Amino acid sequence: MFASIGMVLSLILLMNISVKKVSAMDEGREYNLQGAFEHASKEFHVPVNILMSVAYNETRWEQHDGRPSTSGGYGVMHLTQVNQIPAKEAKGDGSQHTIKTTDQHLHTLDKAAKLLGVDANELKSDPEQNIRAGAALLADYEKQTFGKLSDKLADWYGAIVMYSESDNALTATGFADQVYATIQKGVENSNSDGQHLKITSVNVEPNKKTANSLHLEKPQETNVDAPKGLNSQFIPALYKQLSSDPGDYGNYDLANRPYDSLDIRYIVIHDIEGSYEAGINTFLQPSYVSAHYVIRSSDGQITEMVRPKDVAWQAGNWYINSHSIGIEHEGYAVEGASWYSEPMYQQSAKLVKYLAKEYNIPLDRQHILGHDNVPGLDIKHQRAMHWDPAAYWDWEHYFELLGAPFNSNGNTVDNTVDNHKNKQILTINPNFNNNRPTLTYKNQPLDPHPSNFVYLYTQPSFQAPLLNDPILHPTSFGTMEIQDWGDKAVSGQTFYQVDQDGDWTAIDYGGQKAWFYNPNGKNTTKGKGLVITPKKEMSSIPVYGSAYPEATAFQTIGDPVVSNNIIYTMPAGQKYIGTGPVKSDYYYAKLFNQPSTYHVVNGNDEYYQITYNHRIAFVKKSDVDILN
DSSP: OHHHHHHHHHHHHHHTOOOOOOOHHHHTOOOOHHHHHHHHHHHHTOOHHHHHHHHHHHHTTOOGGGOOOTTSEETTTTEEOOSEEEOOSOSOSOOOOEEEOOOGGGOHHHHHHHHHTSOHHHHHHOHHHHHHHHHHHHHHHHHHHHSSOOSSGGGGHHHHHHHTTOOBHHHHHHHHHHHHHHHHHOEEEEOTTOOEEEEOOOOOOOOGGGGGGGOOBOOOOOOOSSOTTSOEEEOOOOOEEOSSSTTOEESEEOOOTTTTSOOOOEEEEEEOSBOHHHHHHHHHSSOSOOOSEEEOTTTOOEEEOSOTTSEESOSSOHHHHHTEEEEEESBOGGGHHHHOOHHHHHHHHHHHHHHHHHHTOOSSTTTEEEGGGOOOSSHHHHHHOOOOSOTTSOHHHHHHHTTOOTTTTOOOOOOSOOOSTTTTEEEEOOOTTTOOOOOEETTEEOOOOOOSEEEOBSSSSTTSOBOOOTTTOTTSOOOOBTTOGGGEEETTOEEEEEEEETTEEEEEETTEEEEEEOGGGTTEEEOOSEEEEEOTTOSEEEEESSOOOOHHHHHHHTOOOOOOOEEEEEETTOOEEEEEEEEEEEEEOOSTTOGGGOEEEEEEEEEEEEEOSSSEEEEEGGGEEEEO
């Protein structure tokens, strides 16, 4: 098949004309990515190792079914098309703004479509056309930086720097350096479509002078809030007013934590849903989103972008943002097995240990959270909260690297139900490497990979329906979709055991009785924490997504009242494991670069934090009893 296409392409090149290819996916025929790279390499005179390494470092050769990344990139070559940037509610305080963008860095898909003379939408859905488009862009950039199309691998450094679509010298050259490091090392990998691809190792030193004409912005040398000896750098995220409205700005808020009485209590682990440089670029653009740190997959390089004292817009919950540090990791949640590397785990854990010591953050799963553990502030936002880093993040290994393993007490769980001390407190801890449950994404099966969770059922049987979260599935049962967090208990989370039936253990979870397979306690270890239950005289109590103050606290100082919305109710008799109590507070920061207007609203209400389902939540101290 590809021999005939190659002959046609050769004729086209000789005739110096351009034609529109028919999409392999549209025709329903099989496609060959390795062949597509090779043909595009010949068509546009781009060395195949350059083309494939650029794509590998952008997407791991994943097409993503024509869906964009969070930074607006499409297809194997991650071609961008971002026409407007809405506030993504990463700030989590209800701010609503939208800006239109004509930045050429966010429109490489349109640029490539023009070079090819094809419809831009075709480049989104057809992997072969997407690769041709990426090759056309690289060839165009090579002419701009080198003056002609070179046959030498070394001479494409400047073109790759341009392909990064960053004006920042550290980001742009860092991407090019990674592309060449991949070529020097070589790589073999299969993507989720079963396409097996290979870059042959070549010993090449890039000609970095080819990037001299680009006049990249060189950030000033500055200290990094990270342990000494780590490969780290500081690139400040955008902080700018984005319209005439002083409340329309991005991408973070100034603060002085913890000296302004905002203690830093959590570290939130994210994945970027994109590449390292895409994450950095997003925080450099007017995107209404940021994180304190970004970490690269290949070697664990750390880029600090927001100082820990300031509040990054990262978790979608203003209360959590106000009290947390956010760390983004290169990769896609559904492809975590390809992205979550050992260098990334090692460097990330060293950073977290440093930050935890610096800000007195406990090293447990009540305070070291995944983005998928962060609650929404109301029912609408609870339903839409992110689910990264998801099933393939190895929490067990991560906490071993942190020096706080889940089974540090060396005890196994006593599965008998009694009231002696806290034998009924369980920490979920399946063996990550051996735990390979069936998962789907968009109703398509995923290849089995080591995973960090156990499925929860309505009865002690694999034939029983999976548990339903009333917000996610109000009229149906849970699913095996990787993004369905309502029926999955994750490594390190701690719950109260309420029953045992043979190999099955039951816990209180999200207001329900949830069963999971646990023969001889193999999927749990002994846990610890406060056992929290509704007061005996109450039939149920409210469960909140934050610990905001009571209305009078706002009214006393003349601020608009921010409501603490109920997202669930906890039935009488149920028991959850938590920490606290903490005093209620709200960080008021609404205007660009006006620190004199920023302040903390302190309330009298106190809250306990609990692990209520897949996510944490909050209950009022006045509503609960503490057992034992």
